[in-house]
Amino acid sequence: MFFANKYFYFITIVLQLICVVHCVRRGRQQNNWIWIIVFLPVVGCLAYIFTEIFTGSEIQNVQAGVGTMFNPGGRVRRLENNLKFADTFANRVALADAYLANGQADKAIELYESSLTGNFTENEYALNQLIIAYFQVKRYEDILPIAAKIYKLPQFARSRAHILYAAALGYIGHPEAAEKEFKTMKSKFSNYEARYYYGRFLINAGRHEEAFALYNEMVNESSHLSPPERRYNSNWIAQARGELKKYS
Numbered sequence: 001m002f003f004a005n006k007y008f009y010f011i012t013i014v015l016q017l018i019c020v021v022h023c024v025r026r027g028r029q030q031n032n033w034i035w036i037i038v039f040l041p042v043v044g045c046l047a048y049i050f051t052e053i054f055t056g057s058e059i060q061n062v063q064a065g066v067g068t069m070f071n072p073g074g075r076v077r078r079l080e081n082n083l084k085f086a087d088t089f090a091n092r093v094a095l096a097d098a099y100l101a102n103g104q105a106d107k108a109i110e111l112y113e114s115s116l117t118g119n120f121t122e123n124e125y126a127l128n129q130l131i132i133a134y135f136q137v138k139r140y141e142d143i144l145p146i147a148a149k150i151y152k153l154p155q156f157a158r159s160r161a162h163i164l165y166a167a168a169l170g171y172i173g174h175p176e177a178a179e180k181e182f183k184t185m186k187s188k189f190s191n192y193e194a195r196y197y198y199g200r201f202l203i204n205a206g207r208h209e210e211a212f213a214l215y216n217e218m219v220n221e222s223s224h225l226s227p228p229e230r231r232y233n234s235n236w237i238a239q240a241r242g243e244l245k246k247y248s
Contacts, residue, residue: 013231015045020228023048038226076102089120097129105136124150131161140168157184163194170201192218192236199243208247215240 019037036044079095096111112130127150134142147165150156166181178201185194202211218240222230
């Protein structure tokens with residue numbers, strides 16, 4: 001009975017996390033879905049899944065996500081076979097995404113770069129992912145021309161690629177430009193990844209007191225977040241806490 005309860009609890013937490021992440025990414029949190037998911041874990045998750053997720057092709061996305069969680073290598077092999085069978089833009093990017101998620105950034109970069117040809121030269125998604133991959137291997141200079149292609153798109157301002165672009169500007173010696181970008185993303189109770197990298201930028205610039213104030217703000221906010229929000233941002237809050245301990 002103990003093990004059954006333990007697995008039930010684990011499955012419920014995973015379902016809540018999937019639902020909350022999907023809800024935030026689709027901008028549906030204003031419909032009170034997050035509160036329903038948190039306070040009615042099983043019923044709320046099932047209601048959200050069948051109302052908002054199980055719509056056409058998104059069923060395949062959920063299945064792929066669950067499969068990746070338990071067998072990431074198997075998904076990579078399947079996508080490699082798909083690309084061998086049909087060398088298409090979609091198959092290249094799907095495999096590149098899998099490589100990137102699996103910590104194989106160099107392989108991902110090769111595929112993203114080779115996919116940006118013909119009608120897909122300016123593909124926004126592939127360019128965003130290429131910025132993330134370049135950042136992982138510290139190719140900061142290469143991020144700038146890619147970011148320039150999509151900078152004016154409104155969705156870029158809210159993307160992870162924008163955060164890493166700002167961080168890259170700081171790393172390659174453009175502090176004023178970097179700080180300008182970071183300040184557009186700095187707001188309370190949100191943008192924890194952007195604020196973490198802004199703190200790192202401030203530390204590198206010798207502005208330790210400002211960095212510590214920012215990290216303290218992040219850590220203090222964590223107690224006011226809902227459980228799903230706290231889990232979603234736990235990595236950046238933990239890193240902020242680690243920076244505070246390191247320099248205290």
